[in-house]
Amino acid sequence: GQQVMQIPQYQHVQEGEDFTTYCNSSTTLSNIQWYKQRPGGHPVFLIQLVKSGEVKKQKRLTFQFGEAKKNSSLHITATQTTDVGTYFCAGIPNSGYALNFGKGTSLLVTP
Amino acid sequence: DAGVIQSPRHEVTEMGQEVTLRCKPISGHDYLFWYRQTMMRGLELLIYFNNNVPIDDSGMPEDRFSAKMPNASFSTLKIQPSEPRDSAVYFCASNRQGVSYEQYFGPGTRLTVT
Numbered sequence: 278g279q280q281v282m283q284i285p286q287y288q289h290v291q292e293g294e295d296f297t298t299y300c301n302s303s304t305t306l307s308n309i310q311w312y313k314q315r316p317g318g319h320p321v322f323l324i325q326l327v328k329s330g331e332v333k334k335q336k337r338l339t340f341q342f343g344e345a346k347k348n349s350s351l352h353i354t355a356t357q358t359t360d361v362g363t364y365f366c367a368g369i370p371n372s373g374y375a376l377n378f379g380k381g382t383s384l385l386v387t388p
Numbered sequence: 389d390a391g392v393i394q395s396p397r398h399e400v401t402e403m404g405q406e407v408t409l410r411c412k413p414i415s416g417h418d419y420l421f422w423y424r425q426t427m428m429r430g431l432e433l434l435i436y437f438n439n440n441v442p443i444d445d446s447g448m449p450e451d452r453f454s455a456k457m458p459n460a461s462f463s464t465l466k467i468q469p470s471e472p473r474d475s476a477v478y479f480c481a482s483n484r485q486g487v488s489y490e491q492y493f494g495p496g497t498r499l500t501v502t
Contacts, residue, residue, distance in 0.1 A: 325489060365431065378431040
């Protein structure tokens with residue numbers, strides 16, 4: 278079945294440093310979503326990417342969807358302590374409706 | 389809108405007991421998903437419903453797990469009998485087809501089986 282791999286598993290940065298997490302699927306995706314989960318909380322939707330090569334920005338966050346629609350990345354510029362949490366990518370295959378979540382990247386930001 | 393509602397928020401039970409988790413999706417949403425989250429396995433899809441009908445239950449671990457959705461505003465996930473390895477956080481999520489694939493998650497139920 279479809280697998281979504283996400284790296285790194287953990288990342289510890291100093292406040293102000295940049296952060297990137299990468300997501301790879303074993304199969305082509307119809308779209309990919311990103312979620313953020315704060316410690317003790319629940320996943321919260323950040324964004325959805327649909328088009329090949331798509332790039333979207335939300336303030337300091339930049340999301341990319343690969344040309345082959347099999348990989349994606351999330352880049353955070355100048356991290357802040359409020360960015361702490363686990364970032365998940367989740368892909369939907371070309372045939373199907375359910376999200377397949379990666380295992381997430383846990384980000385720790387120290388001031 | 390109250391969002392997705394789950395109850396109980398915490399459940400501690402002994403091995404062998406029956407456990408029932410409850411979910412109320414967002415009004416107007418026609419898809420409902422049950423997930424399980426553990427450190428080892430991450431966020432796993434257990435089952436999902438469309439218009440109260442189970443569509444894919446391939447993620448349900450075994451026969452001890454069952455899920456129902458008797459109407460558009462209520463779903464249950466039952467574990468009988470429970471085992472220590474079932475300890476996890478169980479999330480319910482919902483969305484509405486045709487609007488976005490975005491899923492709205494409930495606060496989760498933290499289940500501990502001793």
